[in-house]
Amino acid sequence: MTVDLAAARRRLGVAGRDRGCLLGAGLVLWCDPLEDPGSVDAVVADLVLLGVPCRTVAAARPPRRPGLRPRAGVEVRVAQGRPLEVLRRQASSVLRQIPRGAPVDSEFDLAVWDLDGAGVEVPVGAAGGLAADWPHWEGWQAAAMGLTCRSCPADLRPQAPDDVRRAFREPGGSPGWPPRLLCEGCRWALVPDRRSAGSSGRG
């Protein structure tokens, strides 16, 4: 059993180093079923062995080069709070091996907003189906994955902890992928009486 645990920690360390990303929401380990068949089951099995709660979600990463297609895969997510605390206790080396990118305090998914009937900005979910390392994508990659405004070139991803920009659902846009999103300015521009709606919605 001790050997099993040591082997699990070692495997997770390698996965973290090669495919891990640490965000405000927690840890994600990316698994590409084409390049590495069986990697999802292996990662989950190792986490279960260590008693770390996790969940898997289908997730897409952007193309590596312009003109290529997004890459479909699966992400194993360990949420901030108790799950990540268990991992830290059981295998702190895994977290130390995560590459240090720019510090990001994001959720797993980019939040999406809309205007309600009274012109108040309300959260309506998230741009799902995307890998959680979206804050680290290049601008062209974000555009390829639907994370830029459909009416102007604005990147919809907050760029800093005090950046309060929001992504809005495009009215009448079909759900699904890629998300059809607008920046705050372009969303408000669609409100007929923009001035009165805007003043009641922002306070």
Ligand SMILES: [Zn+2]
């Ligand atoms: Zn816009």
